[in-house]
Amino acid sequence: MNIFFRLNRLRQIRQAFGQGKTLLSYLPSRAWIELTDYCNLRCPLCPNQALPKEAKGFIAWDLYKKIIDQLSGEVFDLNLFHRGEPLLHPKVIEMIEYGRQKDISCRIHTNATLLSESLSQRLLDSGLDMLSFSFDGAQPPDYEKNRFPARFEETLEKIKTFLALKKERGQPRPVTILQMIRTNPADPDQQLKKFLASLRTLGLNRVVFRRPHNWGGAIGLPAGSPLSPEPLSACTFPWYALVVYWNGRVGPCPQDFFSRIILGDLNKQSVREVWNGPVMEKLRADLADRQYGLLKPCDQCDRPRRQTFSGVPLEYIKTFLKENLLGYH
Numbered sequence: 062m063n064i065f066f067r068l069n070r071l072r073q074i075r076q077a078f079g080q081g082k083t084l085l086s087y088l089p090s091r092a093w094i095e096l097t098d099y100c101n102l103r104c105p106l107c108p109n110q111a112l113p114k115e116a117k118g119f120i121a122w123d124l125y126k127k128i129i130d131q132l133s134g135e136v137f138d139l140n141l142f143h144r145g146e147p148l149l150h151p152k153v154i155e156m157i158e159y160g161r162q163k164d165i166s167c168r169i170h171t172n173a174t175l176l177s178e179s180l181s182q183r184l185l186d187s188g189l190d191m192l193s194f195s196f197d198g199a200q201p202p203d204y205e206k207n208r209f210p211a212r213f214e215e216t217l218e219k220i221k222t223f224l225a226l227k228k229e230r231g232q233p234r235p236v237t238i239l240q241m242i243r244t245n246p247a248d249p250d251q252q253l254k255k256f257l258a259s260l261r262t263l264g265l266n267r268v269v270f271r272r273p274h275n276w277g278g279a280i281g282l283p284a285g286s287p288l289s290p291e292p293l294s295a296c297t298f299p300w301y302a303l304v305v306y307w308n309g310r311v312g313p314c315p316q317d318f319f320s321r322i323i324l325g326d327l328n329k330q331s332v333r334e335v336w337n338g339p340v341m342e343k344l345r346a347d348l349a350d351r352q353y354g355l356l357k358p359c360d361q362c363d364r365p366r367r368q369t370f371s372g373v374p375l376e377y378i379k380t381f382l383k384e385n386l387l388g389y390h
C-alpha cells in the first residue's frame with residue numbers, strides 16, 4: 062500500500078471527521094481482530110479477568126479468512142489482538158501468513174510469556190510486520206506486580222532470545238517494540254536506561270512509554286492522572302477503526318472492553334454493512350455532537366478527556382502519523 066493511497070485516505074478521514082459525516086465512502090484504515098479473549102496472566106491494570114469464562118473463545122479460521130478478504134486493499138494495518146493473549150491461538154502463524162498473502166500489514170502485541178525458540182522462528186518466518194512486547198517494569202518487583210504471575214527473568218530471556226534470532230538472521234521484520242506503562246512519567250533512571258540499553262544492543266527497534274487508560278471506565282486511573290473532567294473532543298475511532306471480537310461481533314473501538322456497543326455481526330453481515338450500518342451511523346452522529354451522556358462506555362472513557370490534535374491524543378500523534386503514512390519502521 063503506497064504512501065499516496067495512505068495520504069488520500071487520511072485526507073478522507075480528516076474531512077469526514079471534521080464534517081461529522083455519518084456515512085463513509087471508505088472502509089476502516091485500521092482494524093483489530095481478536096484472535097482470542099483468553100489470557101494466561103492476571104494483570105491489575107487489565108479487566109480481562111472480569112470477562113465471563115463461558116463467553117470466552119477463539120476466532121474460527123473460516124470467519125477470519127472471510128474478514129481478511131473484505132479488508133484487503135483497505136486497511137493500513139491489522140492488529141491481531143485485543144482482550145487476550147494472541148499467541149494462545151493455535152493458528153496464529155497461519156493467520157499472520159494469510160493476512161500477508163492479502164498484502165495486509167499485521168501486528169501482534171504479546172506478553173511474551175509463551176514465546177519459545179521454535180515459535181520465535183515461526184514468527185520470524187511468517188511475514189509479521191510488527192511485534193510489540195508488553196513488559197511493564199525494568200526490575201523484578203515492578204514487573205511481577207504488573208504482569209502477575211509471570212516471572213521477570215523468564216520473560217525477559219524469551220524476549221532476548223527472539224531479538225537475538227532476528228539479529229542473527231539479519232532481517233528487518235518484524236519491527237520490535239517494547240511497550241511499558243509507567244504511572245510516573247518522570248525521566249528514566251539509571252536502572253531503566255541500563256535495562257533498555259541491553260535490549261537495544263540485541264536490535265530492539267523502539268521503546269514506547271504509555272500512560273494507563275481506563276478501558277472505557279472499566280478500571281480506575283492512578284491518582285493524579287492529568288485529565289479534563291469533561292470531554293475535550295469527539296472521539297475519532299468510528300471514522301477510521303473497527304474492532305472484531307473473536308465471535309464475529311463488531312465494536313467501534315478497543316476501549317470498549319466489555320463490548321457494550323455492538324455494531325453488528327460478521328457471521329451474518331459484511332464489513333461494509335456494519336461500517337455504515339444504523340448503529341454506527343447513530344454513534345458517529347452522537348460523537349460528532351459530543352453527546353457522551355447518551356453513550357456507554359464512552360461517557361466514562363478517559364481518551365476524549367486527553368489533550369488532542371485533530372482528534373488524536375497529543376501523546377500518540379507522532380506515532381499515529383508515522384505508522385499511518387510510512388507503515389512500521
